[in-house]
Amino acid sequence: MSRLLLRNFFHGPLTEPAPAADPAALAELAARVNRASQARLGRSLSIREVDAGSCNGCELEIHALANVLYDLERFGLRFVASPRHADVLLVTGPVTVNMRKALERTWRATPDPKWVVAVGDCGRDGGCFAGSPACVGGVSAVLPVDLHIPGCPPTPLALLGGLLALLQSVSR
């Protein structure tokens, strides 16, 4: 035990280094998302995040979009508390049996036009939880999905790129 404590004291935790921040790329991408949102909706994009059963890894990256480094709200993108105020449902995780009904009710409460974005490998097909009796599967097993953003978890820039691709595809 003392050896383990000593090793941890000198070597620190085994984590991957944080990706280098690129404020210029972020600002350009976020501004493009906002321009696309203004062109499509005439206003900023409102996003409701729904955790349908994730491990919270995807949530950490989504939350990063609102932290002091990314600070998405300065570009007009907003996370909203109620699905009634949302344009996009950002759904993470495999859909668990326990969360299925809540996800369906959230989707029904979101006014049209609305788009569903499945986030992460679990959102696509259940990922590493696929086949579990506690899971229904990916988001598309329950809701019509407009876009999938891959990754485990996807980075904040990948999330922004996905939102831009969504807005560009629905603008056409």
Ligand code: SF4
């Ligand atoms: S995709 Fe990865 S980070 Fe996201 S919920 Fe699944 S296991 Fe967790």
